[in-house]
Amino acid sequence: MVPTLKFDKITAENWLDLVDLNQDSFKIAAASIAFNPIFWNIVARQEYHNRILTKLFGGNSRYGCYFLAFLIFSLGLIRDHLYHEALSSQPSLDILTTPTVKYIAIGLFAVGNVLVLTSMWALGLTGTYLGDYFGILMEKRVTGFPFSVTDAPMYHGSTLSFLGTALWYGKPAGVVLTAWVWVMYWIALRFEDPFTAEIYAKRERERAKKRG
Numbered sequence: 001m002v003p004t005l006k007f008d009k010i011t012a013e014n015w016l017d018l019v020d021l022n023q024d025s026f027k028i029a030a031a032s033i034a035f036n037p038i039f040w041n042i043v044a045r046q047e048y049h050n051r052i053l054t055k056l057f058g059g060n061s062r063y064g065c066y067f068l069a070f071l072i073f074s075l076g077l078i079r080d081h082l083y084h085e086a087l088s089s090q091p092s093l094d095i096l097t098t099p100t101v102k103y104i105a106i107g108l109f110a111v112g113n114v115l116v117l118t119s120m121w122a123l124g125l126t127g128t129y130l131g132d133y134f135g136i137l138m139e140k141r142v143t144g145f146p147f148s149v150t151d152a153p154m155y156h157g158s159t160l161s162f163l164g165t166a167l168w169y170g171k172p173a174g175v176v177l178t179a180w181v182w183v184m185y186w187i188a189l190r191f192e193d194p195f196t197a198e199i200y201a202k203r204e205r206e207r208a209k210k211r212g
Contacts, residue, residue, distance in 0.1 A: 002088070002089060002091060002092065004091065004092040004093070004094055004097070004170075017091070018091065018093060018172035018173070019090065019091075019172055019173040020089070020090055020091065023086065023089055023090065025082070025086040025088075025089050026086045026090065026173060028082055028085075028086070029079075029082040029083045029086035030177060030180055032075075032078065032079040032082045032083075033079060033083070033177065033180055033181050033184055034184050035079075036075050036076065037184050037185065037187070037188040039071075040071075040072050040130065041191055041192065043068060044130040044133040045133065047064065047130075047133050047134055048133040048199075051064075053065070053067055053134070061134040062126065062134070062136065064134055065126050065131045065134045065136060066125070066129075068129055068130060069128070069129035083162065083174075083177060084165070086173065086177065087165070087166065087169050090171050090172070090173035090174070091171075091172070091173075092169065092170040092171055093170055093171075094170075096172070097170035101170065102167075102168060104164075104167060105164045105165070105166075105167035105168035106164070106168070107164070108160045108161070108163050108164030108167065109160070109161050109164030109165065109168070110164075112156075112157040112163075112164060113157065113161060114146070114157070115146045115149070115150070115153040115154070115156060115157025115160070116157035116158060118153070119146050119147070119153040119154045119157065122142045123138075123142060132200070133199070137199070137200065141200075152185070155185040155189065156185075158181065158185070159178060159182050162174070162177065162181050163178040166178055
């Protein structure tokens with residue numbers, strides 16, 4: 001039976017009891033969270049340099065991008081399932097099971113999904129799923145909502161959704177895994193943002209050369 005821990009029993013000596021780090025489901029969820037951004041960054045860069053997926057689809061870059069979108073979306077579903085499985089076997093904390101926390105959880109989950117869905121709407125399928133690496137470039141940078149609120153609404157929205165789920169179930173382990181999500185997305189952005197900026201800068205240099 002999964003226990004519910006009491007706040008008044010938590011001390012500096014037993015705070016690790018809030019999260020069962022020995023659970024295989026916890027380790028697997030953490031590995032999945034790390035794997036996804038590593039996977040899509042490696043595949044996308046290989047596509048940019050070697051056109052692996054484009055070649056796989058007979059030179060059609062859009063089909064290659066659609067295939068990568070399918071992979072990323074599917075891996076996201078698997079990751080979310082593993083996250084829920086991990087939470088189901090972790091102890092709850094009584095102060096995280098109050099109605100107030102439930103309302104906060106609903107708000108976080110709603111805001112997170114709004115950021116994710118409006119970002120996908122603004123970018124389109126290829127813009128969302130790394131079409132830049134396939135040579136499918138947008139004409140100009142998207143600056144409207146949700147990009148007027150945050151420069152990485154997909155990542156920030158996803159992180160908020162993870163946190164909302166953790167609070168809904170009252171799971172400290174979910175909060176820890178959410179922090180891990182944030183770390184992995186922060187690292188991913190350190191690689192993605194400069195690389196994407198250079199892709200567009202290269203296009204502008206080529207356009208300038210043609211005009212000159």
